[in-house]
Amino acid sequence: MKPLIAVFLLVLLGALEVKAAPSLLGICHKNWNCSATVRLYEKQDSIVLSYLERTFGDNCFCVNRLLKDPRPKIVRVHVMNGPCMRNKRCGRYEPFYGYTIASANRDILRGGKLLKKYQLLLEQVKKRFTGVNKLTCYVSPCLECDLNERARRVLGNLVSATLPTCNLVDNPLKSSCIKGYTCEKHGDAPRVDRPCIVDLDGTDGSKVDIKKWMAKYSHCDLRYYWEPWMNCIRGQFVDPRERNCNYNQSIFEGALCRSFLLPSSATCSL
Numbered sequence: 001m002k003p004l005i006a007v008f009l010l011v012l013l014g015a016l017e018v019k020a021a022p023s024l025l026g027i028c029h030k031n032w033n034c035s036a037t038v039r040l041y042e043k044q045d046s047i048v049l050s051y052l053e054r055t056f057g058d059n060c061f062c063v064n065r066l067l068k069d070p071r072p073k074i075v076r077v078h079v080m081n082g083p084c085m086r087n088k089r090c091g092r093y094e095p096f097y098g099y100t101i102a103s104a105n106r107d108i109l110r111g112g113k114l115l116k117k118y119q120l121l122l123e124q125v126k127k128r129f130t131g132v133n134k135l136t137c138y139v140s141p142c143l144e145c146d147l148n149e150r151a152r153r154v155l156g157n158l159v160s161a162t163l164p165t166c167n168l169v170d171n172p173l174k175s176s177c178i179k180g181y182t183c184e185k186h187g188d189a190p191r192v193d194r195p196c197i198v199d200l201d202g203t204d205g206s207k208v209d210i211k212k213w214m215a216k217y218s219h220c221d222l223r224y225y226w227e228p229w230m231n232c233i234r235g236q237f238v239d240p241r242e243r244n245c246n247y248n249q250s251i252f253e254g255a256l257c258r259s260f261l262l263p264s265s266a267t268c269s270l
Helices: 034-038 061-067 082-086 101-110 115-130 149-162 210-216 250-261
Strands: 047-052 073-081 135-143 166-172 182-186 196-199 223-224
Touching: 034 182, 034 250, 061 073, 061 115, 073 115, 073 223, 082 101, 082 135, 101 115, 101 149, 115 135, 115 149, 115 166, 115 250, 135 149, 149 166, 210 223
Parallel strands: 047 073, 073 135, 135 166, 166 182, 182 196, 196 223
Antiparallel strands: none
């Protein structure tokens, strides 16, 4: 598949090329500002999304709303939340709740309860994507995954069986990506070869030279920009479902203006 470039425009003075999309991982939260999100796409040729299943909420009404749009859509979804297991902060609603990295690996390889929970989540993603027109989908079984390669292959095989038209993504935290998968790495300086996805998740994009970063990863299929508010982070840790995710329009516009508009051809109305 050829690399795809998302187009996000705010206030334009002339034509503008945009080279990254926002990593709105908290978009499934019950009080996420969906109206502000939808407004970002009003003048776009395509809709490029990034979200995390289950962690922030089960409904994902805003994702569902955007998927109904008739324009082409590119979606990268993480099915399970790896960091919560690593940090021992999984809510009871998370598939990894009660597991260590070692016990999760064993359970997946034995076809245990965790694998069954994962399959149910895949079916939820499949239902969400069914009937969506002009959809290009990238499915990552596990966000910033600590599982070993054997376990990640089991998860990947289920993605291929359940969502055969989607691109299979491997997003290990530290390990090398599985060959044949689209490799996803996070931060401002990951080492990736195509096919690849990069995401600033965990690195505040407002403190990164974004033009330089986007140019460095121009070979990747997708590039996602991240700031802490996109995970509804406001300081100390709070369970994702208990966070205040109701940000106003200005914070959406501010992040996009700082990150996706080329200063030579556009001016932000901020």
